[in-house]
Amino acid sequence: MKTEIETIPGETPGIAYELIVHRLAGAEPRAPRVYIQSALHADERPGVAAMHYLIPMLEKAEAEGRLLGSVTLVPHANPIGAAQHLYGDHMGRFSTGTRTNFNRDFPVPDVTGIRRLDAASSAVFAERRLKSRLLELADGCPIVLDLHCDDEGVQYIYAPEQLWPQMADLAACLDCEAALLWDSGSDRAFEEAVFEEMKARAPAGDLTGHCVTTVELRGQNDVDATLGRKDAEGLYRFLQGRGVVAADAKPQPELRKDFVGQPIRHVEMVLAPVGGTILFHVAPGERVEAGQVVAEIIVSPGREAGTVAVPAPQAGFVLTRRIRRFIRMGDNLLKIIGDQPAVASRKGALED
Ligand SMILES: [Zn+2]
Incomplete structure (x- = not known):
């Protein structure tokens, strides 16, 4: 695994943010590429706990030649939001500088199909440069997971209706109780921006094998070693099922009998x-x-x-x-x- 620390300049002298990017090299060029990030809403930590256990599992697979697809991991996707505190309270959902939700207003292709990203040197706020960079890191990956959580909630995922039920394997591996299926946008959340670009790049619109989702890993306080391990193991099994990691003899899990999958x-x-x-x-x-x-x-x-x-x-x-x-x-x-x-x-x- 190679780790790169990218710098995102702040808007004022003396301020800069670090974006930590881990890359693992797959042995099989035709295997799916994967991008996973967590804590885009910087106050949502279950995904970070899952990453904490998933990263060593993937490193081991890479070292033993069992990692087939290349994987990019960004465990702290929002260093700007992570640094926002007001009188002792953390504020990780909205940018205090612009009042914009960190998971909205990602650049999407316009009516002509062209997506305009901000460059590292573009004269725009740091959060816009960060959003463009996260999209670039996910580009070309048919599997993109954005790990979030709700206030208090069950384990559930959002999925584009077009990719359902082909994404039911993810829901089953994560032991999800529900899925919300969307078909008309989400105010340009990361997931929507990735999906729009995915569709634009898919040859003849074929989305077979694609998966893009906002994963809601229960609630904000559901952060402990047991749940972190369980989620990491679920993500790992999903990656095995998708041919990103060499499979073992264990059968893939099935959806819960009481699973609720409904349009949003x-x-x-x-x-x-x-x-x-x-x-x-x-x-x-x-x-x-x-x-x-x-x-x-x-x-x-x-x-x-x-x-x-x-x-x-x-x-x-x-x-x-x-x-x-x-x-x-x-x-x-x-x-x-x-x-x-x-x-x-x-x-x-x-x-x-
Ligand atoms: Zn969130």
Whole structure:
């Protein structure tokens, strides 16, 4: 494995960021190339824990001649966001300098099919140069994994509808409980930008063997050695199944019997009807019925009628819930995958 530390100049004198890129060389030129990054939202750490265990596994495979496809790994994909603290609290989702979500506004091909990336010397903010560089690193790889997590959530993935169910092997290897299938963009998230370029480069539009996804490795606090190892082993098995690492005799896992795979228009974004303190009645992974109380919000503590009950808008599967227990009116309380479509169509990302 070769490690390169690239420098991203900051916008002001004396500031620079380091992007650490690991490259492992596959022995078989026809085997799929792979790109994996984690912590693009710099406050999401389960992917870093998975990388911590995956990197030595891949190094060993490379050293023993079992690594067939070349692999590029960027475990700290967002050194800019990693350095953002305000009065002791880390802020890793949005750039404090531009108010832009670090996983939105990636450059995508325009109507003529041309993608314009910013060069390392372009006179634009560092985050735009970083985004262009991450896309360049992923270019030409039919397998691209962007490791994220939710607030509190089950293990799930986003997948372009065009690549489903061919990506079900990833969901099975990661022991996912759900997949959200999108077909009309995600406000130019990394995944969407990679997929658009992938489609533009695919000969005759053939996407066989391709996989691009935002992987949601449960919730922000689901970071420990057991889960990190489990996720690394799941990713490794997926790479074996795809011919990136030489396979062993173990059978590939299958999707869970209770797996929920639905188009993204099935997602009910349950918003807080009032502000206050949350008492959840359900947790991610549970089934709910229409009208079932999923949470109460305490508005006037100890007073009669001091809480507001929040019902499930329809029957479905609780995918995620808010990690903090104080909420504003209008903030997202839970995401439920409804049995029926929640909206006629859904364009863009679910959240800012
Ligand atoms: Zn994220």
